[in-house]
Amino acid sequence: MKCQLCEKPAAFHITELTGEEIQELHLCEDHARQYLSQGEAGKSPTAPALVPIVSTPGSVGHTAEELSRLDQQACPICGITFFEFRNIGRLGCPHDYECFANELEPLIVSIHGETKHVGKTPKRATRRTKVETELIRLRRDMKDAVAGEDYEKASEIRDLIRRLQETKTAEADPKASDPATSDPTASDTTASDPPAT
Amino acid sequence: MKTNHTLEQLAKQSGEWLRGSGPESDIVISSRIRLARNLADFPFIRKCTDHDRAAVERVIREQVVDSAALHDVLYVDVNGLESVDRQFLVERQLISRELAESKGARSVAIDCHEKFSLMTNEEDHLRLQLMKSGLDLAGAWQQISDIDDLIESRVNYAYHEKLGYLTACPTNVGTGMRVSVMLHLPALVMTQQIDKVFRGLQKISLAVRGLYGEGSRATGDFYQISNQITLGRSEEDLMRQVGDVVPVLIEYERQARDFLVRESQRDLHDRVSRAYGILRTAQTISSEETMHLLSSVRMGVNLGLIDDLEIPTINQLFIHTQPAHLQKIRGLELDTEDRNIERALYLKRHLRDRPSRDSDGVN
Ligand SMILES: [Zn+2]
Ligand SMILES: [Zn+2]
Numbered sequence: 001m002k003c004q005l006c007e008k009p010a011a012f013h014i015t016e017l018t019g020e021e022i023q024e025l026h027l028c029e030d031h032a033r034q035y036l037s038q039g040e041a042g043k044s045p046t047a048p049a050l051v052p053i054v055s056t057p058g059s060v061g062h063t064a065e066e067l068s069r070l071d072q073q074a075c076p077i078c079g080i081t082f083f084e085f086r087n088i089g090r091l092g093c094p095h096d097y098e099c100f101a102n103e104l105e106p107l108i109v110s111i112h113g114e115t116k117h118v119g120k121t122p123k124r125a126t127r128r129t130k131v132e133t134e135l136i137r138l139r140r141d142m143k144d145a146v147a148g149e150d151y152e153k154a155s156e157i158r159d160l161i162r163r164l165q166e167t168k169t170a171e172a173d174p175k176a177s178d179p180a181t182s183d184p185t186a187s188d189t190t191a192s193d194p195p196a197t
Numbered sequence: 198m199k200t201n202h203t204l205e206q207l208a209k210q211s212g213e214w215l216r217g218s219g220p221e222s223d224i225v226i227s228s229r230i231r232l233a234r235n236l237a238d239f240p241f242i243r244k245c246t247d248h249d250r251a252a253v254e255r256v257i258r259e260q261v262v263d264s265a266a267l268h269d270v271l272y273v274d275v276n277g278l279e280s281v282d283r284q285f286l287v288e289r290q291l292i293s294r295e296l297a298e299s300k301g302a303r304s305v306a307i308d309c310h311e312k313f314s315l316m317t318n319e320e321d322h323l324r325l326q327l328m329k330s331g332l333d334l335a336g337a338w339q340q341i342s343d344i345d346d347l348i349e350s351r352v353n354y355a356y357h358e359k360l361g362y363l364t365a366c367p368t369n370v371g372t373g374m375r376v377s378v379m380l381h382l383p384a385l386v387m388t389q390q391i392d393k394v395f396r397g398l399q400k401i402s403l404a405v406r407g408l409y410g411e412g413s414r415a416t417g418d419f420y421q422i423s424n425q426i427t428l429g430r431s432e433e434d435l436m437r438q439v440g441d442v443v444p445v446l447i448e449y450e451r452q453a454r455d456f457l458v459r460e461s462q463r464d465l466h467d468r469v470s471r472a473y474g475i476l477r478t479a480q481t482i483s484s485e486e487t488m489h490l491l492s493s494v495r496m497g498v499n500l501g502l503i504d505d506l507e508i509p510t511i512n513q514l515f516i517h518t519q520p521a522h523l524q525k526i527r528g529l530e531l532d533t534e535d536r537n538i539e540r541a542l543y544l545k546r547h548l549r550d551r552p553s554r555d556s557d558g559v560n
Contacts, residue, residue: 077240078240078241078244079244080243080244088243089366090241090242090243090320090365090366091241091243091365091366091367092240092241092243092244093239093240093241093244094235094237094241094355094357094363096241097357097360097363097370104367107367108360108367108370108428111367111368111425111426111428112370112371112426112427112428112429113426113429114371114426114428114429114430115359115360115428115429116359116360116428116429117357117359117360117361117362117370117371117372117428117429118371118429118430118431118434119361119371119372119374119430119431119432119433119434120342120345120372120431120432121356121361122349122354122356123346123349123350124349124350124353131238132237132238132353132355133237133238135238136238136239136240139249140240143246143248
């Protein structure tokens with residue numbers, strides 16, 4: 001039997017059960033790899049099914065015009081546009097769940113049939129989310145500054161990152177002397193320094 | 198804390214989940230729970246710069262792996278591995294194909310019993326996985342949840358009050374949990390009932406996937422059942438959803454086996470014996486044919502048609518005869534043709550020349 005996508009012999013025969021019906025795929029080694037790596041390679045059978053859902057314009061009830069406008073909207077933290085997400089099926093940062101909340105909701109409902117998490121929650125409070133998100137944005141700004149050879153600005157941002165991380169560490173845990181509870185990203189600062197070029 | 202384990206040592210041993218001794222282990226190979234987690238202060242993988250990826254890897258190495266939070270683990274820099282070694286870890290089910298084939302800083306921490314693995318910079322920053330032999334979802338959950346707590350005490354997870362654990366793909370948001378049970382269903386395949394069973398499962402939002410490999414449609418008749426929904430149900434509910442259907446599948450498979458024994462005992466015995474014969478005498482054999490024949494032999498052992506072989510041996514052969522394993526065990530790179538010869542030798546050594554328990558003489 002030949003691969004469905006090329007002339008090579010089909011070495012992989014995958015039974016996928018994600019859509020309306022059972023799908024049989026017969027693929028050569030290369031195409032099977034490609035196909036399986038779209039998802040989670042054997043562990044996330046739903047991932048490939050997402051692509052058709054998110055890449056069908058109109059499937060979430062918008063006009064083409066609205067869609068193209070929404071598509072250009074970018075996350076202020078990581079810079080991903082909704083268009084980019086619709087194409088790759090992966091979000092850019094945790095903040096996307098906030099800034100694309102309206103666009104994501106119908107998708108989330110169609111996948112899970114629910115919109116609210118039930119189950120385990122982290123034991124530690126997650127009150128510092130704003131600071132964490134800000135760190136993502138600052139690191140990106142710093143990279144842009146370095147790319148634009150604006151080293152003065154880059155070093156200002158670097159100082160800001162340091163200050164934020166210090167505050168984070170200070171309020172993180174009362175027993176900050178225990179190395180195990182220190183800020184996990186503290187060592188990141190040095191590596192974030194703008195390169196000397 | 199690290200041990201002196203190396204991949205070479207791993208190649209010689211066999212993973213805990215291959216023991217073949219858990220509940221219902223004649224049909225249920227393994228139970229697995231996977232959790233997807235992300236750090237709150239980094240973009241998701243698609244938007245990570247090389248520097249971000251390296252920083253995430255370092256945070257996990259320093260804060261989790263080196264901090265003695267995990268005991269007795271082998272920490273592997275996947276980015277620095279040869280492709281045969283990455284493939285080896287995939288065959289072993291310790292890393293995903295995605296982790297093996299992506300680029301940039303990424304790693305895996307593996308406990309020495311191969312029950313637990315922690316992938317860094319896969320589709321999400323963290324993928325925790327726990328495997329148990331046989332059907333034991335509750336046990337797997339308890340252990341993986343404890344490890345999750347440990348990691349969470351050292352890093353900040355991306356978490357949303359309403360949506361739960363945030364993941365790069367919205368299909369995993371909420372619990373971030375995928376519960377999977379791997380089943381060996383040769384009789385349902387032989388009696389051509391497997392598709393019907395799958396359709397039934399799909400109606401209750403469960404996913405079924407044939408285990409791939411260098412295999413045929415049968416690919417050893419292994420199928421993995423898992424949840425598709427991750428949001429709006431507790432971890433216990435998700436485990437129940439998958440766990441409830443497993444006894445039903447086991448029952449179907451047993452009925453199909455009974456049917457085969459009753460209606461075509463001679464044909465079945467013939468098929469099993471021939472499969473065993475080929476595996477012991479072939480001079481060259483493909484991975485696909487091996488999987489196919491081992492599947493018949495495995496069922497034959499379970500039905501008492503073969504009495505000089507044990508399930509853990511067969512479970513291990515399924516893994517050890519795969520391409521990267523053969524090369525690791527042999528210590529050489531081999532092309533397909535040489536692998537087929539090496540595979541035949543390996544099978545012969547383990548099925549024919551092994552010290553026989555009862556001296557009924559295989560020869
Ligand atoms: Zn192809
Ligand atoms: Zn974003």
